[in-house]
Amino acid sequence: xxxxxxxxxxxxxxxxxxxxxxxxxxxxxxxxxxxxxxxxxxxxxxxxxxxxxxxxxxxxxxxxxxxxxxxxxxxxxxxxxxxxxxxxxxxxxxxxxxxxxxxxxxxxxxxxxxxxxxxxxxxxxxxxxxxxxxxxxxxxxxxxxxxxxxxxxx
Amino acid sequence: xxxxxxxxxxxxxxxxxxxxxxxxxxxxxxxxxxxxxxxxxxxxxxxxxxxxxxxxxxxxxxxxxxxxxxxxxxxxxxxxxxxxxxxxxxxxxxxxxxxxxxxxxxxxxxxx
Numbered sequence: 225x226x227x228x229x230x231x232x233x234x235x236x237x238x239x240x241x242x243x244x245x246x247x248x249x250x251x252x253x254x255x256x257x258x259x260x261x262x263x264x265x266x267x268x269x270x271x272x273x274x275x276x277x278x279x280x281x282x283x284x285x286x287x288x289x290x291x292x293x294x295x296x297x298x299x300x301x302x303x304x305x306x307x308x309x310x311x312x313x314x315x316x317x318x319x320x321x322x323x324x325x326x327x328x329x330x331x332x333x334x335x336x337x338x339x340x341x342x343x344x345x346x347x348x349x350x351x352x353x354x355x356x357x358x359x360x361x362x363x364x365x366x367x368x369x370x371x372x373x374x375x376x377x378x
Numbered sequence: 379x380x381x382x383x384x385x386x387x388x389x390x391x392x393x394x395x396x397x398x399x400x401x402x403x404x405x406x407x408x409x410x411x412x413x414x415x416x417x418x419x420x421x422x423x424x425x426x427x428x429x430x431x432x433x434x435x436x437x438x439x440x441x442x443x444x445x446x447x448x449x450x451x452x453x454x455x456x457x458x459x460x461x462x463x464x465x466x467x468x469x470x471x472x473x474x475x476x477x478x479x480x481x482x483x484x485x486x487x488x489x490x
Contacts, residue, residue, distance in 0.1 A: 328392065
């Protein structure tokens with residue numbers, strides 16, 4: 225059951241990573257002209273269309289992470305401590321706090337992205353998106369490394 | 379009651395106070411409840427570890443969310459003139475600053 229939830233957690237994280245990355249790229253380096261290339265089309269996506277998906281995916285991914293967290297606490301973290309793997313352990317501690325802080329940002333993120341979008345809030349929207357993108361990338365990479373830590377020869 | 383006009387004040391105040399309450403909750407262990415994963419038991423407020431470790435993360439978030447909600451609801455009642463002066467950027471400055479605080483708090487993991 226935990227393995228199934230872990231895989232589902234990972235799949236939701238991939239979807240969230242894709243959504244927030246597309247939105248962040250389209251906000252920070254928007255496409256001005258016609259989008260002909262792969263990268264150009266990524267920059268040209270309508271950023272607003274990702275907002276609800278990002279909020280739902282973030283909440284669901286965090287919820288699933290919270291459900292499987294006790295197993296990590298009992299089965300993985302104790303081993304990391306015994307093996308004195310301080311950096312992966314600390315990276316996960318940061319992940320837990322960053323994700324929690326991201327949850328607190330979601331209402332503001334939703335508000336500043338909703339219609340009608342005020343021009344004076346463009347920077348706030350962009351930075352909130354970047355902040356969430358960083359948290360999601362951090363969480364994804366740390367989770368990925370810890371999930372496969374035996375293969376990292378640490 | 380949170381009206382459409384008071385929403386920006388509410389969301390900015392919530393983002394700021396949640397971040398502050400969260401780091402304070404972690405530092406002073408002000409968890410609303412404790413989870414004992416080995417026993418699969420919840421306990422009200424902060425409890426010491428029983429059989430296995432105690433988890434406070436859920437309790438820290440609950441403390442922060444409730445405190446931030448109450449303060450944000452109160453802040454959304456301030457007159458419009460004051461509310462318009464609330465800089466929306468605080469909604470990202472506060473959590474970003476708290477992220478740096480956590481990097482500092484947890485530096486021992488990376489400096490060994």
